[in-house]
Amino acid sequence: xxxxIVIRFIQTVITLLILSIVIFTxxxxxxxxxxxxxxxxATEEDYELMKSQLGLNKPVYQQYLIFLFDAVKGDxxxxxxxxxxVILSIKETLPNSIKLVTVAFVIGFALSIPLGIVAAxxxxxxxxxxxxxxxxLGQSIPTFWVGLMLLQIFVVWLRILPASGMDTWQHYVMxxxxxxxxxxxxxxxxxxxxxxxxLDSEFVKMARIKGVRESVVIWKHALRNSLLSVVSFGxxxxxxxxxxxxxxxxxxxxxxxxxxxxxxxxxxxxxxxxGVVLTAGAVVMSANFFTDILYAYLDPRIRVQV
Amino acid sequence: MIKSNSPMGFIFxxxxxxxxxxxxxxxxxxxxxxxxxGQAIAPYSANQIDLRERFTPPFxxxxxxxxxxxxxxAMGRDILSRIIVGTRVxxxxxxxxxxxxxxxxxxxxxxxxxxxGTIDSILMRTADATLAFPIILLAMLLAIIIGPSLQNVxxxxxxxxxxxxxxxxxxxxxxxxxxxxxxxxxxxxxxxIRIMWKHLFPNIRSTLLVLLTLQVGWVIIVEASLSFIGAGxxxxxxxxxxxxxxxxxxVTTAWWIPFFPGMAVAIVCLSFNMFxxxxxxALDPRMRQVGGGG
Numbered sequence: 001x002x003x004x005i006v007i008r009f010i011q012t013v014i015t016l017l018i019l020s021i022v023i024f025t026x027x028x029x030x031x032x033x034x035x036x037x038x039x040x041x042a043t044e045e046d047y048e049l050m051k052s053q054l055g056l057n058k059p060v061y062q063q064y065l066i067f068l069f070d071a072v073k074g075d076x077x078x079x080x081x082x083x084x085x086v087i088l089s090i091k092e093t094l095p096n097s098i099k100l101v102t103v104a105f106v107i108g109f110a111l112s113i114p115l116g117i118v119a120a121x122x123x124x125x126x127x128x129x130x131x132x133x134x135x136x137l138g139q140s141i142p143t144f145w146v147g148l149m150l151l152q153i154f155v156v157w158l159r160i161l162p163a164s165g166m167d168t169w170q171h172y173v174m175x176x177x178x179x180x181x182x183x184x185x186x187x188x189x190x191x192x193x194x195x196x197x198x199l200d201s202e203f204v205k206m207a208r209i210k211g212v213r214e215s216v217v218i219w220k221h222a223l224r225n226s227l228l229s230v231v232s233f234g235x236x237x238x239x240x241x242x243x244x245x246x247x248x249x250x251x252x253x254x255x256x257x258x259x260x261x262x263x264x265x266x267x268x269x270x271x272x273x274x275g276v277v278l279t280a281g282a283v284v285m286s287a288n289f290f291t292d293i294l295y296a297y298l299d300p301r302i303r304v305q306v
Numbered sequence: 307m308i309k310s311n312s313p314m315g316f317i318f319x320x321x322x323x324x325x326x327x328x329x330x331x332x333x334x335x336x337x338x339x340x341x342x343x344g345q346a347i348a349p350y351s352a353n354q355i356d357l358r359e360r361f362t363p364p365f366x367x368x369x370x371x372x373x374x375x376x377x378x379x380a381m382g383r384d385i386l387s388r389i390i391v392g393t394r395v396x397x398x399x400x401x402x403x404x405x406x407x408x409x410x411x412x413x414x415x416x417x418x419x420x421x422x423g424t425i426d427s428i429l430m431r432t433a434d435a436t437l438a439f440p441i442i443l444l445a446m447l448l449a450i451i452i453g454p455s456l457q458n459v460x461x462x463x464x465x466x467x468x469x470x471x472x473x474x475x476x477x478x479x480x481x482x483x484x485x486x487x488x489x490x491x492x493x494x495x496x497x498x499i500r501i502m503w504k505h506l507f508p509n510i511r512s513t514l515l516v517l518l519t520l521q522v523g524w525v526i527i528v529e530a531s532l533s534f535i536g537a538g539x540x541x542x543x544x545x546x547x548x549x550x551x552x553x554x555x556x557v558t559t560a561w562w563i564p565f566f567p568g569m570a571v572a573i574v575c576l577s578f579n580m581f582x583x584x585x586x587x588a589l590d591p592r593m594r595q596v597g598g599g600g
Contacts, residue, residue, distance in 0.1 A: 015435045026451055136583075140575035142527050144534050145550055145568030152561045235438040242440040247531055251554065265446055265536045273450050277443045288438050 004296050012289045019281045020071060023274060024064050037271055039080045076275030081267045086275035089260055094279070096166060097249065097256035100179065101241050103172050107180030108187060113223075115184070116191025120199060120226075121218060131188065138185030143244055147178045147251035164253035175252045182244040183237060187230060194229040198222045228299050234291030239284055327584045330577035337574055340390050341397040348387035349375075352544045356382035361560045377562045379552065385563065388544035389570050395456075395545050396574070400525045402460045404518055407467020412514060414468065415475025416502050420483060430476065433469035441466045442531065449537035456539050459532055463525055474517055478510045512589040520582035523575030530571050546571050 034050045042050075051057070058066075070076070076086035119131035154161040154174060165171050198204060199222050207217050242258075249258035257276070264272035345352065359382040363370040370377060376385040418429040445462035452458060482488065483506065491501050526546075532538035533547025541548060546567040553564025 011431070018435070019439070023447065026447060029451075136576060136579055137572075140523055140527070140579055141572040142530050142534075142547075142550070142568060144531065145564065145571065148550065148554060148557050148564045148568070149561075152557055156558050156561075239438050239440040243442040243531070246442055246535060250535055261443075261446060262535050265449060268450055270450055273446060277447055280440065280443055284438060284440060 001296065005293055008289055008292050012285050016282060016285050017068075019285075020068055020278065021064070023277060024067050027270075027274070028060075037077060037080070071278055076278065077271035079264075079272045080269045081272075086272050089272065090257070090275055090279050093255060093257045093260045094283075096254065097245050097258060099166075100172070100175055100249070100254060100256060101245055103176040104179030104183065104241065104244075107176055108183030111180060112184045112187035112191060115188040116195060116226075117218065117223065119188070119192040120195030120222075123196065131192070135185040135188045138181055138188075143178055143182045144247040144251050146181060147174065147248055150174045150178060151251070166254060175248050175254055178248045178251070179241065179244045182248075183241065186233075186237070186240065190230055190233060191226055194226040195222055198225045201225075228295070231291060231295045231298060234295070235284070235288035238287040238291070242280055242284060327580050330580040330584075333573060333577040334581060337393055337577075338397070341393040344391050344394045345387075348384075348390040350384040350387040352383065352388045352391035353542050354383060354387075358382065361556070363560070364562050364566075367562075376566045377560070379549075379563050380556060380560075385549075385566050388549060389546070389567055392544040392546045392549065392567070393570070395539060395543055396526050396529060396571075399456065399459055399463070399529045399539075400522050403463035403467060403525055404521060406460060406464035408471055408514065408518060410464070411468035411471025412475050412507075412510075415472035416479050416506055416510075418472060419476040419479025420498065420502055420506065426476070429472060433472045436466060436469040437473075441528070442535075442537070445532050445537045446535070449532075454537055454540045459529055459538055462532070463528060467521065467525075470521070471514070471517065474513060475510055478513055479506055482506055482509055516582060516586045516589060519578060519585055522578040523582075526571060526575055526578075 034047055038046055038050055074087045076090075078085050079089065082089075115131045115134065119128045122128050151163060151174070155163045161173055162168070162171050199218075204217060204221055207221050208214075212221075245256065246258035246261050248254065249256045250262045253259065257280070261273065261276045261280075263269070264276055340347070356378070359374065359378050360380060362374045362378040362382070364377040364385075365372050365375050367377075374384050374386070376389070378384055379388075414429055418426045441462050444465065445458060448458040448462060488501060488505055491505050496504070529538060530545075530547030530550065533545045534551045536548075536551070538547050539545050549567040550564040550571075553560070553567070556563050
């Protein structure tokens with residue numbers, strides 16, 4: 001297990017390094033990075049100062065190292081628009097996003113686990129078809145559009161939920177549901193197919209032969225093992241949630257990380273977007289790392305393989 | 307008898323007599339037609355501004371008129387016309403990015419599965435890393451550095467798509483290459499490239515087709531999402547995603563501005579997904595009824 005953790009850790013670090021190289025190269029490719037970093041109103045002196053700060057007169061590999069060490073220290077420069085250090089904005093908004101995503105994960109799983117189980121256990125029946133329609137719709141309807149329509153219904157027509165902000169639990173209802181639906185379809189479909197595999201396996205047959213009650217077979221034997229494959233896709237779901245959070249936070253003006261990203265795009269704020277992308281990359285990669293460890297912990301076969 | 311390996315046989319295999327998902331196929335055909343004809347059948351020019359007609363509601367609402375069936379936006383542009391013209395953009399993005407991702411991903415997937423070893427582990431690790439990275443971030447970076455454009459959207463989508471294709475294709479190739487016909491081809495002295503192109507590729511065509519169909523919807527949604535946050539295709543081209551984005555400002559007063567483009571996205575995606583699901587069951591022998599097909 002220790003060996004596995006070490007290997008995965010090294011892989012994570014390498015992936016992050018690759019990400020930093022990609023961003024570094026993209027910035028250099030686009031022409032003059034100083035122009036990207038500076039506001040349009042900057043003077044000639046600002047330009048020279050920034051150039052020496054970034055060490056652009058040095059060889060490329062040194063420039064990369066400076067960029068890398070700054071990034072590790074959390075120094076992404078200042079926002080072009082607000083002149084506020086990027087790292088401060090990130091620190092303020094990231095916790096808000098984590099709160100939202102956590103609630104959304106709970107909602108997503110609360111919806112998808114029963115859906116997946118029903119679809120698998122009642123395969124080929126009306127229930128299965130209904131689950132298929134629900135997950136199919138979930139995959140076909142754009143999340144941000146669902147958000148806008150929820151706004152229209154619950155804020156404009158029914159006036160029972162607040163439109164934006166995050167002070168009370170009511171504020172969580174719409175954004176978290178929206179994100180949860182985003183997650184639901186994929187998880188439910190995955191769960192259905194892995195439940196079908198597990199229900200067909202020898203140990204489930206054995207349990208049934210032994211006379212174990214059907215509910216125990218489903219909830220204890222089958223579901224536990226099916227959730228393994230859901231965990232193995234954990235990294236992908238986190239990537240999906242980052243995308244979802246950017247869209248949903250934009251719709252509901254949630255003061256989170258995604259909204260920060262959106263603001264960065266709208267304002268063409270390069271230092272901000274660079275910080276956002278690197279941080280998001282780091283969050284996603286470390287989440288990947290931890291889900292893989294969890295997966296290996298839950299499924300001993302993985303540990304042995306490496 | 308038609309050889310199942312020939313292109314004709316392949317088409318024949320898909321449209322074997324049986325139950326077709328008529329509604330999704332019809333909807334897909336209608337939207338393809340809209341994409342091809344575009345402005346030619348739109349009632350108004352997509353960018354024609356008419357400030358006297360601002361915020362006209364759709365025809366079934368009070369104040370709506372038959373002149374603008376789905377209403378108008380904040381600049382008095384006809385929403386129906388913009389949706390029709392926007393179809394083409396969505397389809398172009400889908401075709402380009404699926405071709406890019408599909409070709410690269412299939413080639414790398416076949417190589418990865420066929421040769422195995424170091425190439426395989428490097429390619430698959432890269433594919434995993436790509437899949438775990440939210441592409442929206444990449445698209446956002448590109449949008450700011452190079453400026454939002456159709457190329458950026460296609461590149462960003464292609465980068466994710468290759469990994470999906472590579473993974474699936476590799477899996478198929480791994481099991482195919484153990485089969486006798488590959489061994490026989492080797493004995494007959496066929497080169498690696500010949501085996502991959504002549505023997506492995508034809509056998510994964512149906513998997514590819516299913517994957518392709520199932521991903522059209524995904525591509526259209528992601529493209530709309532990118533346009534929604536301003537990292538997609540810039541105006542004044544009518545794009546479904548940015549039409550929804552513009553509508554956000556008026557959602558409290560004119561809900562139809564974001565509603566109809568979103569419906570277009572949902573209907574197209576749902577149709578492609580349903581068609582893809584059907585195709586998978588029709589082409590995948592494991593899911594076919596015993597004795598059916600050939």
